[in-house]
Amino acid sequence: MGLKTEIASAAPVQPAAKGMLRNITSRVKWGIGSVLVFLLSWEFVAALRLVDPQYISQPSHVAGAGIKLLVTGDFYYSAYISLVELVTGFILAVLVGVALGLLMGHYRIIGGLFDPMLMALYATPRMAMIPLFVIWFGVGMGSKIFVVFIGALFPVLINTITGIRQVDRILIRAARSYGATEWQLFTKVFLPGALPAILTGIRLGWGRGILGVVIGEMYVAMAGLGYMISTAGNAMQTDRLFFLILIVAGLGFLGTSAFQRLEQKLTPYREEQQGA
DSSP states (O other): HHHHHHHHHHTTTHHHHHHHHHHHHHHHHHHHHHHHHHHHHHHHHHTTSOOOOHHHHHHHHHHHHHHHHHHHHHHHHHHHHHHHHHHHHHHHHHHHHHHHHHHHHHHHHHHHHHHHHHHHHHSSSSHHHHHHHHHOOOOSHHHHHHHHHHHHHHHHHHHHHHHHHSSOOOHHHHHHHHOOOOOHHIIIIIIIHHHHHHHHHHHHHHHHHHHHHHHHHHSSSSHHHHHHHHHHTTTTTTTHHHHHHHHHHHHHHHHHHHHHHHHHHHOHHHHHHHHH
16 A cells, blocks of 8 residues: 555656656757857858958857967966956855845844945946055955955845845744744844845856956956956957857856756755745
């Protein structure tokens, strides 16, 4: 009886898994197909000179420029510099954003003290602040790390504050009634309750961090992907420029996809709630 029950309960899982796999395969096929159509259309338009190739280049030339860049050491050194600046600034933004967001979301006094200053900083264009960062940290990696930090900080911070303030008050009162300390409240109630919002902020912060490192390197740098993009643009090297833009876009896509997978793994109940 028990074995039959287990087999009966497990049977519907296989069609569901097959259906999910079929949906994923279908999306991948459509995605690859749309990219191929776009590349062929781009090549066709450029080859027939319907648009001046100087402005849009063409995929075959972009691939050639990419191969030339990949066989030189300059590209790898610049990619390394950009990754160090991006990862360092991003990690700092996550640590500070989550910690400060927990405090501002829970303690109204701290939120009231920091909120006006942070909102003013959030509304200030990053480009206007880069000269100040250069004065503070010099023209080395420090200024670019700080640009990444400022850019990635706010999505993490704002989402953490929102997540903390949306935690069920009943859970907080119940934890306190059982004698939970402030540390236990943060680790056992607030952090798990706000985790979906925090992970969303981290995912959005990655994109802002990439934007920050590219802008910072375009403004003041002698190496990095942003510097190479600026140099290629000034020299009207459209094929090289497109290749570098694709590299940056790929970095953003891979990071965002990885954080999205992490979000789905750590908060599977969120998908169940959305599907219900």
